[in-house]
Amino acid sequence: MTTFLSDGPEQAKATILLAHGAGAPMDSAAMTAIAKALAGAGLRIARFEFGYMASRRTSSAKKPPPRADTLKPEYLAAIQSLGAKGPLIIGGKSMGGRIASMLADELHASGRIAGLLCLGYPFHPIGKPEQLRTEHLAGMTTPALIAQGTRDLFGTREEAAGYTLSKAIEILWLEDGDHDLKPRKGVSGFSAADHLKTLAETVSAWVDRVVR
Numbered sequence: 001m002t003t004f005l006s007d008g009p010e011q012a013k014a015t016i017l018l019a020h021g022a023g024a025p026m027d028s029a030a031m032t033a034i035a036k037a038l039a040g041a042g043l044r045i046a047r048f049e050f051g052y053m054a055s056r057r058t059s060s061a062k063k064p065p066p067r068a069d070t071l072k073p074e075y076l077a078a079i080q081s082l083g084a085k086g087p088l089i090i091g092g093k094s095m096g097g098r099i100a101s102m103l104a105d106e107l108h109a110s111g112r113i114a115g116l117l118c119l120g121y122p123f124h125p126i127g128k129p130e131q132l133r134t135e136h137l138a139g140m141t142t143p144a145l146i147a148q149g150t151r152d153l154f155g156t157r158e159e160a161a162g163y164t165l166s167k168a169i170e171i172l173w174l175e176d177g178d179h180d181l182k183p184r185k186g187v188s189g190f191s192a193a194d195h196l197k198t199l200a201e202t203v204s205a206w207v208d209r210v211v212r
Contacts, residue, residue, distance in 0.1 A: 001081060002048050002077060002078045002081040002082070003048065003049070003054070004046045004047060004048050004078075004081075004082065005026055005027060005035070005046070005047040005048075006044070006045065006046050006047075007035045007036060007038075007039035007044075007045045008038070008039030008040075008042070008043050008044040008045050009039075009042060009044060010044065012042055012043050012044035012086075013042065013043070013086075013087070013207060013208070013211060014043060014044070014086065014087040014088070014089055014114065014207050014211050015043075015044040015045075015046060015082070015084040015085075015086065015087070015088050015089070016038060016043055016044070016045050016046070016088075016089045016090075016091065016117055016203075016207075017046050017047075017048070017078065017079060017082055017084070017088065017089070017090050017091070017092075017100075018031065018034075018035065018045060018046070018047050018048075018091055018092045018093065018096060018117075018119070019047075019048060019049075019050065019075060019078070019091075019092035019093070019095075019096025019097070019099060019100065020047070020049060020050075020053060020092065020093055020094075020095075020096050021092070021093040021094030021095050021096055021120070022065040022094060022095040023065070024093075025049060025053050025056070025057075026047040026048060026049045026053075027047070028093075030093065030180040030181075030182075031047060031093055033192070033196060034093070034119060034181075034196065034199065035047060037196040037197070037199060037200040038199070038200055038203055038204075040200060041200040041201065041203065041204040042204065043203070043204065043207065044084075046082055046084075048078045048082075050065075050071050050074050050075075051074060052064070052065055052066060053065075065095065068095055068098055068099050068102070069099075069102060071099050072099060072102055072103055075090070075099050075100060075103060076103065079107075079112070079113075087114040087207075087210075087211040088112065088113050088114060089113060089114055089115045089116065089117055089207065089210070090103070090104065090107070090113050090116060090117075091116050091117030091118050091119065092117075092118070092119065093119045093120060094119070094120045094121070094122050094154070094179065095122060097116075097117070097118030097119055097120070097121055097146075098118070098121065098122055098133060100116055100118070101116055101118060101121075101136065101137065101140070101144070102136060104116040104140065104142040104144065105140060105141050105142050107142075108141065108142040108143075109141070113142070114143070114207075114210050114211045115142060115143040115144060115145070115206075115207070115210040115211075116140075116142050116143070116144040116145070117144070117145050117147075117203065118144065118145070118146045118147070119147050119181065120147070120148060120149065120152055120154065120179045120180065120181060121146045121148060121154070121155060122154040122155070123154055123155030123159065123160065123163065124154060124155060124159075125154070126153045126154060127153075129159055132163070134163050134164070134165065137163075137165050137166060137169060138164045138165060138166060139166060140165075140166040140168050140169060141166070141168055142168060143168055143206075143209075143210040144166075144168055144169040144170065145169075145170050145171075145172060145202070145203065145206045146169060146170070146171045146172070147171075147172045147174065147181060147199055147202070147203075148160070148171055148172070148173060148174065148177070148181075149173075149174050149176070149177020149178050149179065149180075149181050149182070149183075150173050150174065150175055150176060150177060151176055151177065151178060152177065152178060152179045153178075153179060154179055157173050170206065172198070172199065172202050174190075174195045174198065174199070175188045175189075175190055176188035176190065177195055181195050181196075181199065182195065183195060
C-alpha cells in the first residue's frame with residue numbers, strides 16, 4: 001500500500017500526484033515548499049515515495065536509485081492506490097517527473113490523466129549534455145508543463161533551446177533558478193518565494209486549461 005503526503009483542499013479542481021527525485025525523499029525541503037505553494041493555489045497535492053527511498057527510513061543501508069524505467073510499475077501502482085476523484089495530473093521532481101513522462105501518453109490516451117507536471121526535468125546527466133533524455137518528449141501528446149530553473153545543471157535555458165520538444169509541452173523558465181528552482185540571493189532580483197508564487201500561479205492557470 002502506497003503512503004501519501006497530502007496537501008490542499010479535498011474538493012480541488014484537480015489532484016497532482018508527485019514523485020520525488022533520485023536522491024531526496026518526498027518530504028525534502030524543496031518538495032515540501034512546492035507542495036505547499038501549489039496547495040495554496042487551490043490544488044490537491046499528493047506525494048509518494050518509491051520503494052528504494054522508503055526503505056531508507058527503516059534501514060541504515062542507503063539503497064541507490066534503480067534505473068528510472070524500472071520504477072514505472074511503482075508509479076502506476078501509486079496512481080491506482082491514490083484513486084483520485086476528478087481530474088488527475090501526474091509528475092514529480094526531477095527523476096520522478098521523468099518517470100511520469102514515460103507513462104503519460106498511454107494514460108492520457110485512455111483518459112486516466114489530464115496532464116503532466118515536471119519540476120526540474122533532468123534533460124541530461126550533470127556534465128553530460130550529449131546524453132539527452134528527450135527522445136520520448138519529441139512526440140508527446142499529453143499536455144505538459146515543465147518548470148525549470150534557467151541555470152539548472154540538468155538542462156539550462158540555453159541548452160533547451162536546441163532540444164526537439166513536442167508542442168504539447170510548455171516550459172516555465174524561472175530566472176537564475178537551480179535544480180530546486182531556487183535563485184541565488186542578490187543575483188536575479190528574485191527570491192525563492194517569488195519563484196514559488198510564480199510557479200503556483202502558472203500551474204493553477206495551466207490546470208484550468210487542461211482540465212476544462
